[in-house]
Amino acid sequence: MLKKGKQEIIKVGSILYERGLISGFDGNISQVFKNDKIIITASGVHKGFLRHKDLIVLDKKGKIIEGVGKPSSETKMHLEIYKNCPSARAVIHVHGPYAVAASLENEKEIDVSDLVEGKMLFNGKIKMVPSFKPGSEELAKKAGEIATKQNTFILKAHGAVSWGEDLFEAVSLLEALENNLKILALRKLFRK
Numbered sequence: 804m805l806k807k808g809k810q811e812i813i814k815v816g817s818i819l820y821e822r823g824l825i826s827g828f829d830g831n832i833s834q835v836f837k838n839d840k841i842i843i844t845a846s847g848v849h850k851g852f853l854r855h856k857d858l859i860v861l862d863k864k865g866k867i868i869e870g871v872g873k874p875s876s877e878t879k880m881h882l883e884i885y886k887n888c889p890s891a892r893a894v895i896h897v898h899g900p901y902a903v904a905a906s907l908e909n910e911k912e913i914d915v916s917d918l919v920e921g922k923m924l925f926n927g928k929i930k931m932v933p934s935f936k937p938g939s940e941e942l943a944k945k946a947g948e949i950a951t952k953q954n955t956f957i958l959k960a961h962g963a964v965s966w967g968e969d970l971f972e973a974v975s976l977l978e979a980l981e982n983n984l985k986i987l988a989l990r991k992l993f994r995k
């Protein structure tokens with residue numbers, strides 16, 4: 804069971820890397836295991852080429868149960884989301900380039916209401932956490948608060964976060980978010 808949970812995270816890391824949503828050492832992935840434990844990527848590891856030893860098992864308060872090295876620098880944010888959103892079983896954070904670029908040109912939220920998918924998945928608006936220091940308590944608190952209102956959102960000048968009932972849902976939401984923002988960027992090329 805634990806092995807399967809780790810394998811799923813390794814696969815997701817590779818997919819996100821192939822899709823250009825994660826590059827090098829950025830981003831972090833976690834999922835709930837046996838209701839009271841969390842498997843999370845270690846800090847400073849390449850998410851495209853994860854190995855079993857790059858994954859750390861924590862309890863819900865963040866205490867290390869298994870693994871060597873430091874858990875992700877955004878562990879506090881993951882824990883806060885799990886605490887505030889009982890149906891969250893997986894959390895992913897990436898530095899998708901379209902999400903980051905769009906966040907620099909918008910305040911508070913990003914309007915995706917012109918897109919059918921944007922309306923369906925995000926209610927036409929993607930919420931945004933203001934710019935806080937990565938890994939900080941403030942970032943974790945604010946992200947945890949916004950996560951109760953929307954399961955996919957942006958960290959200003961930093962990246963995007965999603966949570967789902969499983970990793971598949973969390974990946975799909977992040978892909979959709981990045982795709983929506985890519986279309987809005989491309990739209991400017993076609994504007995007459």
Ligand SMILES: [Zn+2]
Nearest residue numbers: 830937961962
């Ligand atoms: Zn980050």
